[in-house]
Amino acid sequence: MDKVYLNGEFLTADQAKVSVFDRGFLLGDGVYEVIPVYAGKCFQLDGHLLRLQTSLNGVRMKNPHSNSEWQALIKQLIELNGGGDQSLYLQVTRGVAPRDHIFPEGVTPTAFAMSNPLQPVPEKYKTKGAAAITLADIRWQNCNIKAITLLPNSLLKQQAHEAGALEALLIRDGYLTEGAASNAYVVIQGTIYTAPKDEKVLPGITRDVVIDIAKANNLPIIEQAVTEQQLKQADEIWISSSTKEVVAITQLDGEAVAGGVPGPVWQKMDALYQQYKLKGVA
Numbered sequence: 001m002d003k004v005y006l007n008g009e010f011l012t013a014d015q016a017k018v019s020v021f022d023r024g025f026l027l028g029d030g031v032y033e034v035i036p037v038y039a040g041k042c043f044q045l046d047g048h049l050l051r052l053q054t055s056l057n058g059v060r061m062k063n064p065h066s067n068s069e070w071q072a073l074i075k076q077l078i079e080l081n082g083g084g085d086q087s088l089y090l091q092v093t094r095g096v097a098p099r100d101h102i103f104p105e106g107v108t109p110t111a112f113a114m115s116n117p118l119q120p121v122p123e124k125y126k127t128k129g130a131a132a133i134t135l136a137d138i139r140w141q142n143c144n145i146k147a148i149t150l151l152p153n154s155l156l157k158q159q160a161h162e163a164g165a166l167e168a169l170l171i172r173d174g175y176l177t178e179g180a181a182s183n184a185y186v187v188i189q190g191t192i193y194t195a196p197k198d199e200k201v202l203p204g205i206t207r208d209v210v211i212d213i214a215k216a217n218n219l220p221i222i223e224q225a226v227t228e229q230q231l232k233q234a235d236e237i238w239i240s241s242s243t244k245e246v247v248a249i250t251q252l253d254g255e256a257v258a259g260g261v262p263g264p265v266w267q268k269m270d271a272l273y274q275q276y277k278l279k280g281v282a
C-alpha cells in the first residue's frame with residue numbers, strides 16, 4: 001500500500017513530504033478519519049465524510065475538498081493500492097505557517113490520505129473476547145472532535161497494553177464515557193447502554209451502525225451513560241470501532257465479566273453486524 005495522496009497528488013510514501021512548519025506537526029492542529037474498506041468499497045463513507053466536516057467545523061478549519069472530490073480521490077487511492085480490504089486514513093491540518101497559537105490567515109490546509117491493509121479481527125476476540133482496564137478519562141472537553149492530538153488516548157492505550165489489555169475503558173465523573181480508541185457498551189438485563197452523543201465521546205460511525213442494527217432487530221438499546229459501578233456489575237461489555245468492529249470485553253481489571261466469555265447479546269449483534277457489512281443494510 002505504497003501510494004498516498006498529498007495535496008492533489010498521488011505519490012509513493014517516500015516521495016510524500018510535509019513542511020516542518022505544518023501546524024499538524026508543530027501544534028497537533030488537525031483532524032482525521034479512519035474508514036474501513038471491504039472488497040475495494042468504503043463502508044459508511046457518507047457518515048465518515050459528514051463527521052470529517054463536523055470535526056473541521058469544530059476546530060474552525062476549512063475543508064480542502066468537496067465530498068465529491070474526497071469520493072473521487074479515495075476511490076483512486078484504493079485502486080492504486082490494489083483494492084481489497086484496506087484501512088483508509090484521511091487527515092487535514094490547518095496548513096503551513098510560522099509557529100503561532102493564533103490561526104494563520106489565508107493558509108491552504110494540508111490534505112493527506114493513506115491506506116494500509118485492513119487486519120481481519122483476530123479469531124481469539126470472537127471466541128474468547130478481550131481484556132480491558134478502567135482508567136480515568138484524562139482527555140479534553142471536546143472528545144466529539146476527531147482531532148489528531150491523540151497524546152492522552154495514546155498514554156491510556158499504552159497503559160492498557162502494558163497491563164495485557166486491549167483497551168482502556170474511561171471513567172469521567174463516575175460514568176463510563178468510551179474506550180481510548182473505541183465506543184463502549186454495557187448490557188444490563190438484556191438492554192444495551194451506550195453513552196449519548198455529546199462532547200464526552202466521539203460519535204463513532206460503528207456506534208451508529210450498532211444502534212441501527214439494534215433498533216431494526218428489536219434489541220433494546222438506550223443512549224445513556226452507565227456508572228462505574230454498573231459497568232463493574234454488567235452482564236456484558238463491548239467496544240466498537242471501524243477496524244475492530246464489535247468486540248466483547250470478557251475481562252475487566254483482571255476479573256471475568258459474566259463468566260469470561262462473549263455473551264448472548266454480543267453473539268446476536270456480531271452476527272447481525274457481519275450481515276450488515278455484506279449487505280450494507282440493517
Ligand SMILES: Cc1ncc(COP(=O)(O)O)c(C=O)c1O
Pocket residue numbers: 034153178179180181182183201202203204205206207240241242243
Ligand atoms: C476515542 C474513540 N472513540 C470511538 C471510536 C470509534 O469510532 P468509529 O466507529 O467511527 O471508528 C474511535 C475510533 O478510533 C476513537 O478513537
